[in-house]
Amino acid sequence: MPFLVAAVVLLAVLCLLNMMITFAVLRRLRSHEERLAARPAGRSSGVDALVGRELPEFDATSTAGAAVSRSDLLGRARVLGVFSATCEPCHEQARAFAELDDPGRVALVTDVRGREDVLRRFVPDLGDTPTIILEPDSGPLAGELGVSTFPTLLRLDEDGRVVQAGNALSQLASPVHVRA
The missing domain is CATH 1.20.5 (Single alpha-helices involved in coiled-coils or other helix-helix interfaces)
Structure with missing residues (x-):
């Protein structure tokens, strides 16, 4: 009991x-x-929070050896792809980014410090992208823009302001044209 x-x-x-x-x-x-x-209506955390931000001042060198700064990216609408060299989904989006019919597209690849082997496998995914900028870790440009997830794709207006943001090209509204 x-x-x-x-x-x-x-x-x-x-x-x-x-x-x-x-x-x-x-x-x-x-x-x-x-x-x-x-939270304010129409705004969410993540990539949507990047809309309205301006491209910060920066000085970098492209993989082709050319100097690139904020002023070089102003004057025309652009698509900026921010990728991490160590991110698997970034490879797929980088290949789609390379197929964009936009000669002004710019790729920013982070997480490259001490990872040359990963970088050698990643950069070919970007194909003939005219401007590819490499940054160590989450470097100053990605950090100042506020990019926290990879891949992040941004549509910039002529003044360098983010007008659209997404984690895939399909999340950016037209005109995103893919070469046939």
Whole structure:
């Protein structure tokens, strides 16, 4: 009989503990839901938060050895692809990026410090992309732009302002033309 009483008491304690944990989780979910509802409409975190940002000042060298700065990218609309050399989905998007019918496209490849073997496998995916800039880790350009996920594809206007952003070319609205 004492074992039965102990088992019932233990079961009651476990049920109370389970109920307390369930209420704590529900309270946390409700708090999270309230914070999500308080965000401005039409804006989400991630790549959507990049829309409206301006291309920061930078000085870099392309893989062709040419100096590239912010002023070199102004004056015409561009598509900027930001890729990580160590990211698998970046390879697929880089190949699609290389097929864009836009001679002004610019690729920014990060995570290249000490990874020359990975870089040698990645750069060919970009095909004949006119401008390819390499940055160590999440370098100054990607960092100042606020890029936090890879790949990130940005459509820039003539003034260097981000007008569209996505993690795939299919998320950018037209005109994105792919060569036949």
